Amino acid sequence: MDDLIYDRTQEDVDRAIELNDKYSRGTITAQELVEWDNGLKGTYNYTDINRIEQWSQYIAQQLYTYGYLNLNITVKTNWIMSEFPTSLEMKRIRDNVQKLKNAFISFTQVPSNLEKMTYQKANDLEKVINELNTLINNMIASFYYSNEVYSGEV
């Protein structure tokens, strides 16, 4: 899975707007076109949605593996460029992350909705997933194993 992205800034957004304008006016340079094609952090693309869907599926499976609720979340991990998610699908994606957070713990709040997506909302969504992943791994790291400790020792 691709690394989660939760450090988008206003500069990233401004840069995306700038390159988009240049592309529209036909003044974009070859170098900028490569940057634009590689996916700009200040934009929100199908690749971002696929990443969140894949991670949501993974975290849900991890939680189930380690004894938490079987969330049975619905995901779609094969979004393509020509597909545009409806507001209902964006709500599902948002609600999936909320379900994951509710089943475990994270410090960041899940955005209340994904209408009028902002870079902050995009960051928070993936930050929650990153915290869940980190904390689940922390939990796993602190497990004791049978025969390592005895009753009353720790």
Add this chain to the structure above:
Amino acid sequence: MKVNNVVDRVPTEVLSNGAVRWEQFDSSGNSLGYVYMKRADEPAVAGTPINKVLFDSIKTDLTNLDYNKVSTSDIVRGTFAWKKDSSTTLTLNFVPSLVIINSDWFESTLGQTEGSSISAFIMSNVGNVFKAHTYNSSYSLEYLSSYTYKEPITVSGARGIIHIPALEVVTGSVYSLSDISANYIAFK
């Protein structure tokens, strides 16, 4: 202390390599600072983590225990020849709580005249004394109790010896001209 819902501790101070933070103290209780520790060896066997999954699985197993369900390991069953002229001994090697003996012969012989279906002898352990009752699914106890065998069917001893007398009655009219095949089932 009763814990209804086991949850795992979720630490916040864990290094990216999985080392967990601990704090050291001297004998006076003064902090000597933090250390990060993780297991340094590669185990030959990964082992079972002592965690929510383990406790939940135990809880599930205990919750699902059906005390009315008899495990097959608690049952011994078999077939024996109930002899016409001599007694038979069956050895269970445990003290049963219940022994049931039945035979098609009961059905065919007793049933022919009275229309009964299945008959069996049931011996239950009451204070380590086994009493042989006659039983008939269609007719009352009085029907079979009208047949008195020369010797009782008994279970005795720690090895669970079942004594089967010869097929000979002193009252009643049930007779067998030959050995019969019978079944027994004993519950621990």
